[in-house]
């Protein structure tokens with residue numbers, strides 16, 4: 001159990017980073033008109049994000065939430081990143097579902113329009129997921 005609790009935060013951060021990387025590579029692929037590569041990277045980004053949700057849910061169920069012990073400016077920075085991350089993470093779920101649905105139904109008239117909104121929000125959520133992890137677990141003395 002202790003090993004699982006040690007591994008899960010790192011694994012979850014890696015899944016967030018993987019999702020962000022797949023999004024970037026997927027965007028690069030569609031800009032190069034490589035539709036099949038784009039599809040694969042975007043599906044991989046979805047898989048990484050779903051696995052992240054499972055991993056995060058498991059960690060919180062086992063351990064509860066953490067409190068950031070930093071103070072002053074760094075605490076303000078942490079909280080603003082955390083709150084924006086959480087709000088946008090909730091908002092991006094229906095956007096991803098709709099973007100994916102349109103693509104899988106072959107509605108490529110409507111897919112790019114919503115995808116251009118989904119993409120930067122999802123990217124922000126993935127990157128700030130990693131930032132929150134680093135601030136919480138790797139700033140000396142900032143976890144309590």
Ligand code: HEM
Pocket residue numbers: 027030031035038039042043096099100103104108111112115116118119
């Ligand atoms: C939820 C995951 C996805 C996201 C975030 C996403 C994102 C995007 C974005 C941002 C664009 C516009 C690119 C630009 O501005 O140049 C785009 C276009 C496109 N996407 Fe996706 N995509 C996703 C899933 C898929 C899937 C699964 C497929 C294939 C089944 C697909 C097929 C396409 C195609 C064919 C275009 C070009 C449409 C056109 O302009 O004719 N996408 N996507």
